[in-house]
Amino acid sequence: MLHIGCHLSAAKGFLHMGQEALSLGADTFQFFTRNPRGGSAKEISQQDVDNFLDFSCFHHFSTLLAHAPYTINPCSDNPQTREFAEMAFADDLKRMEYIPHNLYNFHPGSHVGQGSEVAVTLISALLNKVLDRNQTTTVLLETMSGKGSEIGSTFEELRAIIDHVELSDKLGICLDTCHVYSAGYDIVNDLDGVLEKFDRQIGLNRLKAIHLNDSMTPFASHKDRHEKIGQGTIGTDAVIRLINHPTLKHLPFLLETPNEPEGYAREIKFLRNNYNS
Numbered sequence: 001m002l003h004i005g006c007h008l009s010a011a012k013g014f015l016h017m018g019q020e021a022l023s024l025g026a027d028t029f030q031f032f033t034r035n036p037r038g039g040s041a042k043e044i045s046q047q048d049v050d051n052f053l054d055f056s057c058f059h060h061f062s063t064l065l066a067h068a069p070y071t072i073n074p075c076s077d078n079p080q081t082r083e084f085a086e087m088a089f090a091d092d093l094k095r096m097e098y099i100p101h102n103l104y105n106f107h108p109g110s111h112v113g114q115g116s117e118v119a120v121t122l123i124s125a126l127l128n129k130v131l132d133r134n135q136t137t138t139v140l141l142e143t144m145s146g147k148g149s150e151i152g153s154t155f156e157e158l159r160a161i162i163d164h165v166e167l168s169d170k171l172g173i174c175l176d177t178c179h180v181y182s183a184g185y186d187i188v189n190d191l192d193g194v195l196e197k198f199d200r201q202i203g204l205n206r207l208k209a210i211h212l213n214d215s216m217t218p219f220a221s222h223k224d225r226h227e228k229i230g231q232g233t234i235g236t237d238a239v240i241r242l243i244n245h246p247t248l249k250h251l252p253f254l255l256e257t258p259n260e261p262e263g264y265a266r267e268i269k270f271l272r273n274n275y276n277s
């Protein structure tokens with residue numbers, strides 16, 4: 001069974017997202033925990049959560065992926081920005097417990113000239129403050145393309161962050177196919193080699209989700225431009241090999257392709273049709 005979904009708007013609550021996902025042929029979805037470009041979070045309704053949990057259980061939904069807002073930068077050089085990141089992160093993790101045992105994904109951030117080492121220290125310090133022994137959520141660091149001063153475009157950097165976190169059993173990785181390809185990991189011609197590297201440098205047991213995107217820009221471009229499945233530089237064949245790879249095929253795949261709902265439904269159908277169960 002291919003576990004696949006796409007990014008949905010959280011504006012109308014959990015049950016609405018579940019229903020929308022189901023109508024698109026999905027059995028999982030991704031959503032922003034709060035305004036992606038601002039900071040405010042909507043009040044969670046216990047009734048909506050209860051309705052959704054029944055619904056997702058009935059329809060055998062897979063693990064969900066919540067995405068932190070883009071505005072948090074845990075390794076900013078501005079203490080106020082880091083404080084906001086900590087506040088939003090801690091609040092999000094509290095809210096995630098309404099829907100226990102799911103995944104919370106964040107961008108490690110941009111070091112804005114401070115260098116990778118300082119950034120790793122700041123990001124792990126934030127994680128050491130907000131992670132709680134009793135949380136059921138697994139926090140995922142997203143693999144990034146390395147645009148600007150972005151952290152997390154190498155497996156080594158991600159490993160270094162994990163190594164500095166006390167409750168590292170709460171941490172995993174979300175691999176974004178557009179980002180890793182742009183970062184210089186050749187998932188088109190050498191998927192096995194990339195996964196071997198991942199295993200050596202991070203450990204495949206940390207890999208918990210895939211952001212499934214094609215890319216508008218060439219290999220190792222260090223750009224971050226998502227493309228529809230099969231219409232970019234990664235291509236259909238590589239995507240089909242990816243969803244069927246024995247190491248990956250059981251993970252939740254989340255589309256972040258530039259699509260309207262009908263486009264997502266088409267991509268989900270296409271990928272289900274090309275999945276060997």
Ligand code: FE
Pocket residue numbers: 067107142
């Ligand atoms: Fe992301």
Ligand code: FE
Pocket residue numbers: 142176211256
């Ligand atoms: Fe992504």
Ligand code: ZN
Pocket residue numbers: 176178179224225226
């Ligand atoms: Zn991206």
